[in-house]
Amino acid sequence: MNRITMAHGSGGAVTQELIRTVFQKHLANKYLNKMDDAAVLTGSSYPLVMTTDSFVVTPLFFPGGDIGKLAVFGTVNDLWMMGGQPLYLTAAFILEEGLSMKTLEEAVSSLGQAARDVGIQVVAGDTKVVEGKGGLYINTTGLGQLCYSQVIGSAQAKPGDSVIVSGPLGNHHASILSSRLGIKNYIQSDCAYLGDMVKGLLEAGLEVHVLRDVTRGGLATVLNEIAKSSRVNIQVSEELIPVDPEVLGFCEILGLDPLYMANEGKFVCIVPEKDTAKALSMIKQHAHGAGAVVLGKVFNSLQGHQVTCQTKYGGEKIIDILYGEGLPRIC
Amino acid sequence: MNRITMAHGSGGAVTQELIRTVFQKHLANKYLNKMDDAAVLTGSSYPLVMTTDSFVVTPLFFPGGDIGKLAVFGTVNDLWMMGGQPLYLTAAFILEEGLSMKTLEEAVSSLGQAARDVGIQVVAGDTKVVEGKGGLYINTTGLGQLCYSQVIGSAQAKPGDSVIVSGPLGNHHASILSSRLGIKNYIQSDCAYLGDMVKGLLEAGLEVHVLRDVTRGGLATVLNEIAKSSRVNIQVSEELIPVDPEVLGFCEILGLDPLYMANEGKFVCIVPEKDTAKALSMIKQHAHGAGAVVLGKVFNSLQGHQVTCQTKYGGEKIIDILYGEGLPRIC
DSSP states (O other): OOBOOGGGGSSSHHHHHHIIIIIHHHHOOTTGGGOOSSEEETTSSSOEEEEEEEEOOSSSEETTEEHHHHHHHHHHHHHHHTTEEEEEEEEEEEEETTOBHHHHHHHHHHHHHHHHHHTOEEEEEEEEEESSSSOEEEEEEEEEEEOOOSOOSGGGOOTTOEEEEOSOSSHHHHHHHHHHHTOOOOOOOOOOOOHHHHHHHHHTTOOOOEEEEOOTTHHHHHHHHHHHHHTEEEEEEGGGOOOOHHHHHHHHHHTOOGGGSOOSSOEEEEEOHHHHHHHHHHHHTSGGGTTOEEEEEEEEOSSOOOEEEEOTTSOEEEOOOOOSOOSSSOO | OOBOOGGGGSSSHHHHHHIIIIIHHHHOOTTGGGOOSSEEETTSSSOEEEEEEEEOOSSSEETTEEHHHHHHHHHHHHHHHTTEEEEEEEEEEEEETTOBHHHHHHHHHHHHHHHHHHTOEEEEEEEEEESSSSOEEEEEEEEEEEOOOSOOSGGGOOTTOEEEEOSOSOHHHHHHHHHHHTOOOOOOOOOOOOHHHHHHHHHTTOOOOEEEEOOTTHHHHHHHHHHHHHTEEEEEEGGGOOOOHHHHHHHHHHTOOGGGSOOSSOEEEEEOHHHHHHHHHHHHTSGGGTTOEEEEEEEEOSSOOOEEEEOTTSOEEEOOOOOSOOSSSOO
C-alpha cells in the first residue's frame, strides 16, 4: 500500500505491518521492540515505566465516557499493565479550527476530573490548532514507577498458566458504533480505571506473568500478541467468553465478533495455575471486575504460537489477529 | 470567542487566554502554573524534568528541517531549557488517511536520525489514523534528569541581569512562509539542537537564571513571559536585535517583525552581569550560537513588568506579546 488507510489504525494486522516496516525499521531499540503496553526503563538508575497514547475517538462524548476520561484512564492503565504505579501525566491537545469552546472545556474538565480520581497530576501540557472540522485529539504520556519486583510482560506467559479476562467484551466498541449509527440502546462504554484491581493482585504477591488491557483489535489480537511474544499456544473456550446480552444481540444483528471489538476497561491477566483461583476472586471483588472469568489456558508450542478456540459444538478453530479496518477511531 | 480559531494556536495573547480560561481552570497545579518550557518534578524522589509538544507544521519538509527533526529537537531543547539532561523520548504519530507511505517513512527516518544525533532513545510509541487530507502530526514527550543544582526558570530573572539571544531571529518562520507561498530564496529554518550550548554553560558553573527557547510567538512573547514571571522590566536595544540580511529583506517586503517570528534553534539566556562576557563567548563558540549577542538588560519594576525597546532614533517603545494569528502551524 502506497498510502495510509483507516485500516492502518485498526490495531490489527495492517497496523502491525506498518509498525514493522516503518516505525521499527527506523526507531528500533530494546524498549520499542518489546511491543508491550509501556516501556520499563531498565537502563536508568530509576525503575521507571513510560507510555504514550493519542486519543482520536469520535464522537468525543459517548455513553459511559468521553475523550478526556479515556485519555487519562487509557494511559494510566497502560502503566499498570507493566506493574507501574502512575506518577505523572502530560497532556497535549490538537484542536481543529471550529471546535466549540464549550466542547473543549467539557473534555478538559473531564480529563482533569479523571486525573484527580486516579490521583495523578498533569505536569506538562501543549496546545496546537490545525485546520479541520472542529475535532479534538489528545495525547497523554504517562510516567510511572516500578514498585514490584516481578517481571510482567507479553513474553512471560508459561505453559500451564491460566488466562483470565476481567469482564464482558465489546461494550466500548458497541457504544461508539451505536452513537455513530444513531442506534438507541442502553449499551455503555466500559471506560474504566484498572489500577485498583492490578494493584491488589501485585500487592497480594500473586505471580502475575502477563497483564494487557484489551483495547484496539480486541481480545483476539491481544492474545495473539502474547502467544507470539511468549512463544506459546493459547486455547480459549468459546462458551466462556463473557459478553453482555445486549452487546451480544447488537453483535448478532450487525455481524460483529466480540473477540475483535475494542474495550477500554478490560484486561487480560495470565497467572500460574496455583494463583488462578485467588486472582479471579480478587478481580471479581471490584465493580469493574465483577464479570471476570478464566476463559483459557497456555500450552507449550514448538511452532505456530497460535490462539485457538474450542467451539460450543466441540470443534476447534484458529483465532487470528484482526485483519482489515475494524471500527476506526475507537480510542 | 465561542469557537477555536487559528489564533488560538499562535502562541501569543489568544493562546494565553485559552490556557488561562480552559486549561489552567481545570488542570491547575504547581507544575503547570509555572508555564516554563518543561516541568521540574520536585515532588518525586528523583530530580526529573518532563515536557510534551505536538508538532503540526506544514509543509512537513522545509528548507533546513522537517517535522521529524523538529519533533526531536523541539522537545529535547525544552528539557535543556530547565537544565534537564535528556533521558528518554516517546513519539506518537497521528496519520491522516491518504498520507503517502514514502513521506511517512522519510519523516520517521529523520526523527530516528535526530534522536541518534542527540543520543536519546524513543522508548514508547503510538500510531493512530484519522480522516483528513494526508497530513501528519507527531507528539513527542521528553523525560530528562536534572543534573545541575541551580534553579533555572522564567521567574528567575533579576534586576541587573543581561539578556543574551543565541543568534539571528526569524529564519524558521521565514523559511516556512517562503515554502507555503512558493517564494524562492536561500532562507533555511534554524531548526537545531541546543543541548551542547546549554550543557557547556551549566557545566562551566555559570549562574544561569533563565533559559527559554524562542519558538511560537517569537522573542517578544518569550521576553514578556519572563518579565511577567520574574516581575521585572526588560529593555532591549533595537539595533542589537540580530536578523540575517536575507530574512530582514523578506520581512520588509511582507511587513513582518522578526521579534514576533518563530525560531526552532534559538534561545534566550539571562545571566548576571558578572557572567555575561563568559556566557556570550561560550555560546559564540558553537556553530548554532555564532551570531549570539547581548541585546538587553533586566530592570527593577514595581509594576507593569514590561518589555521595552530603545529604537535606533533614541526613542523607546513597548514591546507587547503577539496578538492575533501570527503564522499558524509553524511548529
